[in-house]
Amino acid sequence: MGKETLRIISPNGHLGFAPTKEGSFYIGAATHPDYYCCDSGSDDIGPVPLGMDKCASHPDWQYHDLELMLLAAREQGVPMIIGSAGDTGTNSRVDMYVDMIRDMAKKHGLKKFKLAYFYSEVDKEYLRRKMLAGEKIEGLNSRSDLTIEELDATTRIVAVAGVHPFIKALEMGADVIIGGRTSDACVFASAAIYEGFPENIAYYTGKVLECASFCCEPYGAKESVIGTITKDDVKVTAMAPFQRCTIASVAGHAMYERTNPYYEYVAGGCLDMSECKYEQFDEKTCRITNPKFIPIDGRIKVKLEGSGFVGKRYMGLAGIRDPYTIQNIDKVIDWARSQVAERHPNDKYELSYRIFGKNGVMGDLEPIKETKSHELLVVVEGVADDDKLAEEVTLIGMRQIFYARLPEVKGTAGTAAFILDEVTKISDAYTWTMDHTVEVDDPLELFPVSMIEIGE
Structure with a gap:
C-alpha cells in the first residue's frame, strides 16, 4: 500500500479472442509494470457461448496469452489478474483457466504461488425464491422486470462481478487471480483501488485499458498498452513502436459504445467523463485528468446475463x-x-x-x-x-x-x-433472456473466492 504511482499493463482487449502480439508485450514487460491485467470476455460474442457453456476463442490462443502473462508476472513477482475467464466467465471456464495455469506451472517449473479464483454462475432457484418472495429482478436497457416464464426459458446465468472479489483475493495474498464474469473496467480498477488510489482514477484507468491498443492510433488490435496512474491523473502509453496514444484516440475510445458518451456505469456508481481533460504528455502518451465518480448509495445491485x-x-x-x-x-x-x-x-x-x-x-x-x-x-x-x-x-x-x-x-x-x-x-x-439486476446484501454474495497453491 502507499504507492505514489501504479503501472498496469494491458496486453489484449479480449484475451485469447486473437493472440496477443508478442513484440509489444515484451516491450511493456521489460518496463516492469506493477500489475498484469486482462479482460477475457464479453457479451459482444452473443448468447450462444454462454448458453452452450463453451468458448468463443480458440483454446491454444487463450493458453498462449495466459502463458505470456503468467511467466512475466511470476518472473517479476507481481500480481496477474484475469476477468471473465474463457469468454463467458462460467464456472467451467474458470476451471479451464485454473487447469491451464496449473499446467503452465508444471511445464516451466514455477515456484509455488497462490492462485485465487471465483465463480459467477447463478442458480435459477436462487432468483426464483427472490421473485416468489416479491422481489423484483429489474430489467436493464428498456427490458421489463424478469418474469417466471423468462427465468424458466433461461439455460445459464452469470452475474457480473465488480472490483470486490478481486480486492478480496488480493487481500488474501493472491499472486494470480482467475475471475468469473466481470465488468471489464473492474479488472483494472480493482488493482488501483486495492493499492489506495481514488475511485475516479481507478475506474477511468479500467475504462481506458480494458480494450488495450484500441485506444491507440493508428488502429492495431492485440498490442499492449500501459496505464500509469497517480492520485490525480492517468497516463496511457502505447507499447507497439508504430502506435501512440493521442488525445483523439484515447478520448474517442473512452466515449464509444454508449447513448450518453460521457457516462459509464460500474459497480457501485457511475464514471462521469464529461469534464475529463486530455493532453498530449509525450509522443506516445496521453494524460487524462478530472474524471469524476458518482457513488450510488443504498441498495447493492449486481447485473445478470442469461441465455436461453x-x-x-x-x-x-x-x-x-x-x-x-x-x-x-x-x-x-x-x-x-x-x-x-x-x-x-x-x-x-x-x-x-x-x-x-x-x-x-x-x-x-x-x-x-x-x-x-x-x-x-x-x-x-x-x-x-x-x-x-x-x-x-x-x-x-x-x-x-x-x-x-x-x-x-x-x-x-x-x-x-x-x-x-x-x-x-x-x-x-x-x-x-436476461439483462437484469438483482439486489444483494453483500457485493461478494454471488462471487465466492477460493485460494489454492500451485507450483513446486
Whole structure:
C-alpha cells in the first residue's frame, strides 16, 4: 500500500479472442509494470457461448496469452489478474483457466504461488425464491422486470462481478487471480483501488485499458498498452513502436459504445467523463485528468446475463448472378418461405434470410427498386426444436431459391441461382433472456473466492 504511482499493463482487449502480439508485450514487460491485467470476455460474442457453456476463442490462443502473462508476472513477482475467464466467465471456464495455469506451472517449473479464483454462475432457484418472495429482478436497457416464464426459458446465468472479489483475493495474498464474469473496467480498477488510489482514477484507468491498443492510433488490435496512474491523473502509453496514444484516440475510445458518451456505469456508481481533460504528455502518451465518480448509495445491485436455448440450427448458402433474379430477390425469398410453410404448416420453426450485396450493403431490408449489385450471397438459417426439422426447413428454404416462380421467366431462361447442395449444422441457437439486476446484501454474495497453491 502507499504507492505514489501504479503501472498496469494491458496486453489484449479480449484475451485469447486473437493472440496477443508478442513484440509489444515484451516491450511493456521489460518496463516492469506493477500489475498484469486482462479482460477475457464479453457479451459482444452473443448468447450462444454462454448458453452452450463453451468458448468463443480458440483454446491454444487463450493458453498462449495466459502463458505470456503468467511467466512475466511470476518472473517479476507481481500480481496477474484475469476477468471473465474463457469468454463467458462460467464456472467451467474458470476451471479451464485454473487447469491451464496449473499446467503452465508444471511445464516451466514455477515456484509455488497462490492462485485465487471465483465463480459467477447463478442458480435459477436462487432468483426464483427472490421473485416468489416479491422481489423484483429489474430489467436493464428498456427490458421489463424478469418474469417466471423468462427465468424458466433461461439455460445459464452469470452475474457480473465488480472490483470486490478481486480486492478480496488480493487481500488474501493472491499472486494470480482467475475471475468469473466481470465488468471489464473492474479488472483494472480493482488493482488501483486495492493499492489506495481514488475511485475516479481507478475506474477511468479500467475504462481506458480494458480494450488495450484500441485506444491507440493508428488502429492495431492485440498490442499492449500501459496505464500509469497517480492520485490525480492517468497516463496511457502505447507499447507497439508504430502506435501512440493521442488525445483523439484515447478520448474517442473512452466515449464509444454508449447513448450518453460521457457516462459509464460500474459497480457501485457511475464514471462521469464529461469534464475529463486530455493532453498530449509525450509522443506516445496521453494524460487524462478530472474524471469524476458518482457513488450510488443504498441498495447493492449486481447485473445478470442469461441465455436461453431456442433450437437446433442449420445454415445454407445461395449465390445469385442473374440480373432479373437479383431485381426480384424479395419475391424469390417470399416464394422460398411459402414452400417451407406449405410442407410444414403446423410445425414450429424459424427461417431467416440474410442478403449480402443487396443495394450494395449487407442485410438491407427495403425492397430493391434499383440496384447496381451484380451478385448476391444469401445466407439461409433454419432453427427448430430437433435436428431433423431444422435441417429440412433450411434445405427447402435454400433450394427453393432456385425454383422461385417469377413473372416474365420463360422456361429456365432466367433461373440463375448457384446453390451449395448441402446445408451445414452450426451451433445451436440461443437468445438473451436476461439483462437484469438483482439486489444483494453483500457485493461478494454471488462471487465466492477460493485460494489454492500451485507450483513446486
